[in-house]
Amino acid sequence: MEQGGISKLTLQRLPTYLAYLQSLPNDGGGTVSASSIASALGLGEVQVRKDLAAVSVAGKPKVGYRIDELRRDLEAFLGCGTRNRAVLVGVGNLGLALLSYGGFADYGLDIVAAFDKKSALVGTTVDGKPVLSIEELPAFLRRERVSIGILAVPGSAAQTCLNALIQGGVKAVWNFAPVHLTAPKGVLVQRENMASSLALLSYHLKVEEQKDLT
């Protein structure tokens, strides 16, 4: 029971496979081998086979995988085509950047409204999306169908905002605040950690510099 089915790391690689397949010419019955995918993506070929086996029909020995089939199965598994409506909470520097960045639409994410407590922002529009008062969030969630919440508020406000989202029925949250949040089972809080990425880069530079000194 509780067969999560697929590992988190595999799941995170799937979009990469799909993007690669989409970059291949797709004229009918073309095929691709696990080893060519692996070398293009910098992965092990056994790993590629295992990942693909988890979501798609079998490949054919000696031939490989049919590109169109693989692509179709990946798209079906990842739910490409289904669109998710989202609200963004917190229209500061980061929130503004996320709001004006149009690229999420390519991944099926439609931000339908943003919320902030700062009255100067309320009533404005960013890239066609209205900024509403945070007080209106509960009513908005009751009224509109929203499946994803994006948190771009300061850490100190994040848990309160998350609670409001959960109260409103949101089941998946993208958290850009640099804090750990608690949520009931069934609600996914996915933390995006810019600071961690930057720490990795900065630490690498520090280490490389020290190497240069020897």
Next chain:
Amino acid sequence: MEQGGISKLTLQRLPTYLAYLQSLPNDGGGTVSASSIASALGLGEVQVRKDLAAVSVAGKPKVGYRIDELRRDLEAFLGCGTRNRAVLVGVGNLGLALLSYGGFADYGLDIVAAFDKKSALVGTTVDGKPVLSIEELPAFLRRERVSIGILAVPGSAAQTCLNALIQGGVKAVWNFAPVHLTAPKGVLVQRENMASSLALLSYHLKVEEQKDLT
């Protein structure tokens, strides 16, 4: 030999510890225990001790860790205070968002210029940072001290741009293009994968919906 010293996963958690410590009141000799850090951050307490042991002086049994010492050691290890100069390549939707988002400065990252091939953009300024022609990148890197490159170009152009950055002496690259890139040893290419995060959220929603149907 080749003692990397610290695991990548530990390193990624360090900024979280630091952020938590910074959020604590710091009036002189205050202390904090591994278990309280662990519960605040949703981690195991043994893991916290191990992570902290990798970068800081010992805590004291029965007392815990001195907040100010721990904070100082984390800041030193992560190189807080040292600023890194960066160039951004690719001023599309995403590049523009990254460029106008001011928050990176808090993490020691200073974007000093952006580059694009589109002549309509060249010569403009975003948030005080000049947008230059991609052709000027090599000369710029020779002239200015730049340690980090940020790639926000389409996947098809990413490897070429990476090569130019490496040629110019950049040793750490933050790659937002959804492709795998190859780089010589000594150069870190850290991929930021928005699509993976969104896939996780979207998949979770799909699974939860199916649960609801039973």
Next chain:
DNA sequence: TAGATTGTTAATCGATTAACAATC
């Protein structure tokens, strides 16, 4: 001293990789 908390050694767990059998 007793108890809380740290640090370490051993066990567990999960993911990756290697070896090999199956098959077109």
Next chain:
DNA sequence: TAGATTGTTAATCGATTAACAATC
């Protein structure tokens, strides 16, 4: 048939967790 490529079973590896010894 021979060879390339897939899929699977077993071994390895690394990280996390549990058990315990050390110490203030």
